[in-house]
């Protein structure tokens with residue numbers, strides 16, 4: 001991949017444990033996207049580390065939204081990976097890559113009764129617009145050829161075609177009254193394994 005600027009590695013203590021972080025600035029499209037690799041010190045020593053590819057969700061990750069399960073999935077991954085070793089790739093493709101403004105418009109349509117897939121279609125997008133080239137780039141950069149993927153999304157498994165996924169680790173998060181319908185659509189229409 002061309003046009004990627006890579007930061008130094010810094011230490012990031014968190015309430016889940018201490019990680020190393022490194023930023024990857026991807027100069028594509030109309031504006032650059034800055035992704036983050038969040039990993040444990042012992043990454044190099046693990047033959048097939050646990051990897052979570054987490055798609056940015058500002059409302060879920062930072063504001064505590066319970067419309068989705070993103071924040072809980074991220075914290076579950078941080079807790080597990082701090083303990084077992086591995087990496088989280090924080091993938092800056094907000095709203096399944098439709099961007100924050102479109103995601104808020106999709107939420108407004110959901111307020112009117114459309115589900116998450118229908119709302120995306122109303123706005124002229126596919127249910128999922130994400131791409132994973134930069135994820136493969138980051139994994140290669142760290143020399144990770146084999147991994148255990150922490151995900152409920154089988155599409156992510158297919159998207160990392162060239163990387164050997166030796167195991168899928170599920171993320172089990174209990175539903176709440178706000179995200180029950182959303183999780184059902186993810187399961188029934190988007191093939192998520194919940």
Ligand SMILES: [Zn+2]
Pocket residue numbers: 057059060061068069070071
């Ligand atoms: Zn979310």
